[in-house]
Amino acid sequence: MxxxxxxxxxxxxxxxxxxxxxxxxxxxxxLPRLFVYxxxxxxxxxxxxxFKVMERRLLRAILxxxxxxxxxxxxxxxxxxxxxxxxxxxxxxxxxxxxxxxALHGNLARWRKDFEADRNTRLARFYRMINEVPTVLxxxxxxxxxxxxx
Numbered sequence: 001m002x003x004x005x006x007x008x009x010x011x012x013x014x015x016x017x018x019x020x021x022x023x024x025x026x027x028x029x030x031l032p033r034l035f036v037y038x039x040x041x042x043x044x045x046x047x048x049x050x051f052k053v054m055e056r057r058l059l060r061a062i063l064x065x066x067x068x069x070x071x072x073x074x075x076x077x078x079x080x081x082x083x084x085x086x087x088x089x090x091x092x093x094x095x096x097x098x099x100x101x102x103a104l105h106g107n108l109a110r111w112r113k114d115f116e117a118d119r120n121t122r123l124a125r126f127y128r129m130i131n132e133v134p135t136v137l138x139x140x141x142x143x144x145x146x147x148x149x150x
Contacts, residue, residue: 010077010080010083013073013076013077013080014073014077016069016073017069017070017073017074017076017077020066020069020070020073021066021070023062023065023066023069024063024066024067024069024070024101024105025134025138026062026066027058027059027062027063027066028063028101028104028105028108028134029131029134029135030058031055031058031059031063031108031112032108032127032128032130032131032134033127033131034051034054034055034058035055035108035111035112035115035120035124035127035130036124036127036128036131037051037124038051038052038055038115038120039120039122039123039124039126039127040124043118043120044118048115048118051115052115052116055112055115055116056112056116059108059109059112063105063108063109064109067102067105071102074098088148088150089149089150090144090145090147090148090149090150091144093140093144094140094141094144094145097137097140097141097144098141100137101134101137101138101141104130104133104134104137
C-alpha cells in the first residue's frame with residue numbers, strides 16, 4: 001500500500017471543510033456590515049464607489065469560493081459512510097440551517113448588484129438586522145454538530 005493511501009482522508013476533508021466554513025462565515029459577517037455603511041453613503045459618491053469595489057471583491061474572491069468549498073467538502077463528508085447518521089434529528093436541522101445560510105448568501109449577492117447599480121432601497125437598519133442572521137445560523141449549526149441534541 002502506498003504512503004498516500006494511508007493518509008487519514010476523512011480528517012483532511014474535515015479540516016478543509018472547517019477552514020472553508022471559517023472563510024465563508026468571515027465574509028457572511030463582513031458583507032452585510034459593508035452594506036450598513038454603504039446604505040448611508042450617497043449614490044455615486046467616492047465613498048459609495050469604494051464600497052462597491054470592496055463588496056465585489058469580498059463576494060467574488062472570498063465568499064463565493066468559500067461557500068463552494070464548504071459545500072464540496074461537506075457533501076464529501078455526508079457521502080462518506082459512517083460520518084452522518086440520518087436517523088437522528090441533528091443532521092436535518094444542520095442541513096436546513098446550511099441551506100438557509102446559502103439562501104442568505106444568494107440574497108447578499110443580489111443586494112450587492114443593487115448597490116452596484118445604485119438601486120438600493122433598503123435602509124442601513126435593515127442590513128444591521130440581516131447582519132445578525134449568519135450568527136444565529138452559525139450557532140444552530142455548531143450546536144447541532146458538536147452537541148447533537150437529538
